[in-house]
Amino acid sequence: MTAQPDFAFDYPLLKELTEAHGVPGYEDRIRELVRREFDGHVDHVQSDAMGNVVGTIDGASDYEVVIAAHMDEIGFIVRHVTDDGFLQLDALGGWDPAVLKAQRVVVHTDDGDLTGVIGSVPPHTLAEEQKKKEPKVEDVFVDLGLPGEEANERVTVGDLVSMEQTTTVVGNTVTGKSLDDRVCLFAMLEAAKRIENPAVTIHFAATVQEEVGLRGAEALGVDLDPDLALALDVTVANDVPGFKPGDYVTTLGEGAGIKLKDGSVITNPKVNKRLRAVAAEHDIPRQPEILPAGGTDTGGLQNSSGAKPVGAISVPTRYLHTVAESAHYADIEATIDLLTQFLTSETGQHDYSL
Incomplete structure (x- = not known):
């Protein structure tokens, strides 16, 4: 401890x-x-x-x-929920999309918070052209680990998304x-x-x-x-x-x-x-x-x-x-x-x- x-x-x-x-x-x-x-x-x-x-x-x-x-x-707002249950986002504030891959997020819904993960495709499955593609915030998607129908029932356009992270002490710094x-x-x-x-x-x-x-x-x-x-x-x-x-x-x-x-x-x-x-x-x-x-x-x-x-x-x-x-x-x-x-x-x- x-x-x-x-x-x-x-x-x-x-x-x-x-x-x-x-x-x-x-x-x-x-x-x-x-x-x-x-x-x-x-x-x-x-x-x-x-x-x-x-x-x-x-x-x-x-x-x-x-x-x-x-x-x-800085955070996001949900702009679309796909039929498969993935969330597409619009940025609230200035994001570098390169730092977003594989991060956990919290989706704030009227019925409570949901944990999600920003998707990241394994590099060895990407074609060379895909590897060279410049990351964009509009390409970010959130995986809730839920079936599409349930995700669409629980999340609506306009729900907010923020990053999930604990604050801790690293050496002489406070980090989070x-x-x-x-x-x-x-x-x-x-x-x-x-x-x-x-x-x-x-x-x-x-x-x-x-x-x-x-x-x-x-x-x-x-x-x-x-x-x-x-x-x-x-x-x-x-x-x-x-x-x-x-x-x-x-x-x-x-x-x-x-x-x-x-x-x-x-x-x-x-x-x-x-x-x-x-x-x-x-x-x-x-x-x-x-x-x-x-x-x-x-x-x-x-x-x-x-x-x-x-x-x-x-x-x-x-x-x-x-x-x-x-x-x-x-x-x-x-x-x-x-x-x-x-x-x-x-x-x-x-x-x-x-």
Whole structure:
């Protein structure tokens, strides 16, 4: 039996969050966990028609800060059930089809969850032309191990499909599915539990549909109209064979990422400077992050209800958008500490205007 890891954070909660299922637009199970964890730690909780959940700690001033981390994970929706009982899928979020072969999945039906397997044809049965064919998500099919008639009775078009994977500790990393972005959702919840009597009002927002276009954050920014916004998300740690150090986005174990840009946003230089200053003051490991492509909720919040000063803290993560996403425990701790110290020291008097 594996010993309980001695982390400076609530590993069982992180494991529960990452193993739970919630694809874009259907984050119900995660919402329940978020509401449960907010209970007793925030002054009030609200949600909207899209499913964003916001826990607010009232501050001593009218200055408002939004912290956002998304609840959804990439997954699929059933688009067809064949007469033979195989499921054909439409992607919810960005998948590399090469990582999907022979993976177990969970099909979420009105009558309960079903386990299925993504089919993989043995290579020695393939013709040379078939072996050279580029894999596509639309060619993926799920085998439920059921007769065609029963499969058609139990599964309907529109049912959701998510990956089945347990979360475990591998060396110094936490590894599993949906660390994108449950590890940051977890960091946000941990910070909310540590903050008391802030000088400013803080809205901790668990957002929806980030993986399909930052949709929840964009709507949230209109409803809340904050004075300052920070998003939390994972970022690429490509410090692995095949990449040169100059091409690394971040390095595992080197601390929380302070985002300078990604494909959706250029963050506010003054917010970045204060994040770096807070990290230095409290000896929190940190590293700069420049992500060449890909977006985060930071971009969704930057110009909602007009221009907003935004920043982002990132958890370096290897093997993104797979069932083996891996984050170093020290980077998780650094992210929680940096967010907590940044919010604790936010007075509403810092000038982020350019």
